[in-house]
Amino acid sequence: MKKSILRSRIIQIFEKHKLSKKHSKVCADYLIKAELVEARSHGLTRLKMYCERIQKKLINPKPKIKIKRISSSISYIDADNSIGFISADIGIYQAIKNAKNTGLGLVAVKKSGHFGLSSFYAEQAVKKNLIVFCFTNAPPALAPYGARKSLFGTNPICFGAPVGKVPFILDTSTSMINRGKIRHANKFGKKIPYGVALNKFGKITTNAKEALKGTQLPIAGFKGSGLAWMVDILSGVLTGSSHGGKTKDPFDDFSGPQNVGHLFITIDPKIFIGKRYIQEMKKNIRLIKRLPKAKGFSSILYPGERKNKLYKKNLNRDISIPKKILQEMDELNAI
Amino acid sequence: MKKSILRSRIIQIFEKHKLSKKHSKVCADYLIKAELVEARSHGLTRLKMYCERIQKKLINPKPKIKIKRISSSISYIDADNSIGFISADIGIYQAIKNAKNTGLGLVAVKKSGHFGLSSFYAEQAVKKNLIVFCFTNAPPALAPYGARKSLFGTNPICFGAPVGKVPFILDTSTSMINRGKIRHANKFGKKIPYGVALNKFGKITTNAKEALKGTQLPIAGFKGSGLAWMVDILSGVLTGSSHGGKTKDPFDDFSGPQNVGHLFITIDPKIFIGKRYIQEMKKNIRLIKRLPKAKGFSSILYPGERKNKLYKKNLNRDISIPKKILQEMDELNAI
Numbered sequence: 001m002k003k004s005i006l007r008s009r010i011i012q013i014f015e016k017h018k019l020s021k022k023h024s025k026v027c028a029d030y031l032i033k034a035e036l037v038e039a040r041s042h043g044l045t046r047l048k049m050y051c052e053r054i055q056k057k058l059i060n061p062k063p064k065i066k067i068k069r070i071s072s073s074i075s076y077i078d079a080d081n082s083i084g085f086i087s088a089d090i091g092i093y094q095a096i097k098n099a100k101n102t103g104l105g106l107v108a109v110k111k112s113g114h115f116g117l118s119s120f121y122a123e124q125a126v127k128k129n130l131i132v133f134c135f136t137n138a139p140p141a142l143a144p145y146g147a148r149k150s151l152f153g154t155n156p157i158c159f160g161a162p163v164g165k166v167p168f169i170l171d172t173s174t175s176m177i178n179r180g181k182i183r184h185a186n187k188f189g190k191k192i193p194y195g196v197a198l199n200k201f202g203k204i205t206t207n208a209k210e211a212l213k214g215t216q217l218p219i220a221g222f223k224g225s226g227l228a229w230m231v232d233i234l235s236g237v238l239t240g241s242s243h244g245g246k247t248k249d250p251f252d253d254f255s256g257p258q259n260v261g262h263l264f265i266t267i268d269p270k271i272f273i274g275k276r277y278i279q280e281m282k283k284n285i286r287l288i289k290r291l292p293k294a295k296g297f298s299s300i301l302y303p304g305e306r307k308n309k310l311y312k313k314n315l316n317r318d319i320s321i322p323k324k325i326l327q328e329m330d331e332l333n334a335i
Numbered sequence: 336m337k338k339s340i341l342r343s344r345i346i347q348i349f350e351k352h353k354l355s356k357k358h359s360k361v362c363a364d365y366l367i368k369a370e371l372v373e374a375r376s377h378g379l380t381r382l383k384m385y386c387e388r389i390q391k392k393l394i395n396p397k398p399k400i401k402i403k404r405i406s407s408s409i410s411y412i413d414a415d416n417s418i419g420f421i422s423a424d425i426g427i428y429q430a431i432k433n434a435k436n437t438g439l440g441l442v443a444v445k446k447s448g449h450f451g452l453s454s455f456y457a458e459q460a461v462k463k464n465l466i467v468f469c470f471t472n473a474p475p476a477l478a479p480y481g482a483r484k485s486l487f488g489t490n491p492i493c494f495g496a497p498v499g500k501v502p503f504i505l506d507t508s509t510s511m512i513n514r515g516k517i518r519h520a521n522k523f524g525k526k527i528p529y530g531v532a533l534n535k536f537g538k539i540t541t542n543a544k545e546a547l548k549g550t551q552l553p554i555a556g557f558k559g560s561g562l563a564w565m566v567d568i569l570s571g572v573l574t575g576s577s578h579g580g581k582t583k584d585p586f587d588d589f590s591g592p593q594n595v596g597h598l599f600i601t602i603d604p605k606i607f608i609g610k611r612y613i614q615e616m617k618k619n620i621r622l623i624k625r626l627p628k629a630k631g632f633s634s635i636l637y638p639g640e641r642k643n644k645l646y647k648k649n650l651n652r653d654i655s656i657p658k659k660i661l662q663e664m665d666e667l668n669a670i
Contacts (some may be wrong), residue, residue, distance in 0.1 A: 001573065027558075070438065070606055070607075071437060071438060071439075073408060073437070073439055074438055074439055074606055076606075076607050089648075102406060102408070103406060103408075103441075104406075104408055104409055104441050105404065106438075106439050106602065108607045131569075131573065138440070139339075140507070143626075143629070144623050144626065144635055145635070146629055146632040146634070146635040146636065147623070147626035147627065147628060147629055147632075147635055148626075148627050148628065148629040148630075149627050151623060151626060153621070159565045161565075161568050161572075168564075168568070168623075170561040170562070170564070170565055172558040172561055172562070176555070202629075202630075211453055219555035219558055219559070220511070220554035220559070221556055221637075223507040224554070224555070226505040226507055227505070227507070229494070229503075229623075229637065230494045230496075230505055232619065233496050233503070233616070234466075236601070237612065237615045237619050238466065238604055238607060238608075238612065238620070239607055239608075240607055240611065240615075243619050244618060244619040244621075244622035244623060245622060245623075246622075265600070267441065268572055271405055271409055271411075272405075272411050272443045272445075272573060272574055272575055273573075273575040276575065277572065278573075279575065280572045281572050282512070282580065284567065284568065284571070284578050287486070287580060287581075288482070288564075288578035288579060288580075290484060291478075291479065291482035291484050291486060292482065292483050292484050293481060293482060293483065294482055294483040295473055295480070295483075295564065297481040297482075299481070300480070300481040300482055302338075302564065303557075303561040303564065307654050
């Protein structure tokens with residue numbers, strides 16, 4: 001489908017679900033961006049879920065978002081159960097503003113929801129020449145080290161830094177693979193890789209449905225479990241949002257709003273060494289790219305480069321949409 | 336050896352190496368602390384190395400440390416090639432002060448050296464009721480994903496949060512195991528675990544000497560490599576310190592000072608939800624500890640608990656010191 005047509009259709013669907021024109025546009029752009037970077041698990045496959053949660057009054061289509069100024073560096077946002085895209089969009093905008101003013105920004109968002117990829121927000125800060133951390137929590141998917149039941153989300157660690165050209169953006173879940181990929185595999189009847197998830201009896205499984213009922217494995221055992229716990233504290237406990245396994249699964253828990261929390265930290269990289277920052281950063285990338293390559297590698301990519309290549313490749317192409325999702329879109333548009 | 340006697344002897348050794356009494360005490364306490372938490376690879380085994388670098392004028396025993404105030408939240412410290420313990424000690428003190436004043440602190444340290452365990456500094460901030468990140472870089476040990484040569488250090492990610500009792504402190508290298516453990520195995524002729532390092536031909540090795548000449552493996556491939564890169568940017572590039580594989584190995588590179596960088600971020604967790612923070616944090620820990628246990632586990636520990644137990648266990652015991660190190664201490668004391 002042509003991107004412009006797809007965009008209009010998504011906007012129309014969100015407007016039918018009572019989102020303002022402005023918010024509908026923001027959400028459409030983030031969903032399309034996920035498709036362009038081929039993170040399909042965070043794209044159109046979630047449109048039906050967002051709309052269902054609006055219909056069930058678990059996402060507030062007309063949120064009254066309050067931004068509380070704590071200092072010129074620190075802000076606290078009550079997202080009033082808005083769709084995650086909108087609150088995170090406002091959150092990162094504020095975090096950028098704070099760091100531009102003072103060199104350092106910290107923004108907490110509470111009462112939010114799933115916001116797509118963390119890298120969407122990191123990228124905005126990096127394009128304004130800032131270093132950035134984005135943290136968000138997610139529904140239970142990972143067992144803490146020593147437990148046999150899921151509690152942490154796949155809790156990504158997202159970090160961005162300006163490089164002078166393609167942003168350096170690391171966006172890594174603390175699980176072996178992200179949950180969206182398992183959901184996507186489940187939706188389309190595909191297998192998942194070996195060694196990334198256990199079934200509910202604690203056995204390794206490659207069946208996506210069984211994995212969703214079981215638990216995902218963290219990276220590096222105790223280390224990955226600890227990193228997921230860190231993200232739970234930063235985005236859940238600190239922001240006054242859900243934590244400790246209480247974040248609701250947006251796909252199958254309709255007992256209340258998700259109450260996801262986000263935390264953004266922004267740093268002006270020029271505060272310590274001025275313009276030398278960008279020179280040193282370029283040198284850093286150059287030194288690493290020049291290393292002798294491992295077998296099977298023709299180049300060394302920094303985090304963010306691969307997604308950027310996909311984005312550029314897909315930017316002027318039509319977006320191919322599976323029949324199942326086209327059908328969902330027709331149904332959502334018909335209400 | 337009795338702890339008080341050991342302490343006096345270390346202080347004496349550092350004073351003979353021209354450190355001030357005050358600095359000698361600080362360094363002795365950090366070295367003993369490493370022994371107490373059984374992180375032997377960061378304890379007395381390094382004493383000789385520190386002294387050698389002082390003798391070779393690569394560590395400055397009488398540093399003129401400058402603290403530049405950038406804002407009430409942000410400070411920049413030039414450590415003048417001091418021993419890492421001293422500059423990091425001053426760095427975390429300043430970061431605590433800044434967060435106590437403004438809710439948020441950011442302190443960069445340049446021209447520093449190896450500072451022991453990151454958790455030593457995180458703990459100080461947590462005991463002052465702050466959330467904290469400590470980042471530091473290290474000499475080449477890990478190959479970036481796609482390369483066959485070491486460049487990143489084992490670059491730990493250290494995060495701390497107040498819990499109301501034993502501090503939550505995650506201190507995790509981005510390598511499968513920390514380099515100090517491999518050095519320790521090498522010093523005492525022990526084997527290292529399978530699958531944590533490659534020899535210089537790119538083959539897995541359990542020989543510590545071969546591993547030191549080869550490269551260590553990051554946790555979770557591209558993810559761990561990206562996290563190590565993040566730490567290199569934060570503690571190296573941003574602070575104006577060495578980066579991109581230029582951090583000198585303290586044990587065998589005497590061509591100049593290490594120029595290690597540290598970055599401390601401190602957050603007052605009460606800024607968003609006030610006293611509720613500590614209640615929610617306790618709830619978080621309680622929820623997780625109550626989960627059904629995996630096979631072989633009788634309890635779920637949060638990061639920091641294990642080290643704290645070791646510390647308490649060893650606090651009133653004598654410290655056992657290998658003959659080899661006793662001999663080194665005698666030699667260092669005889670200069």
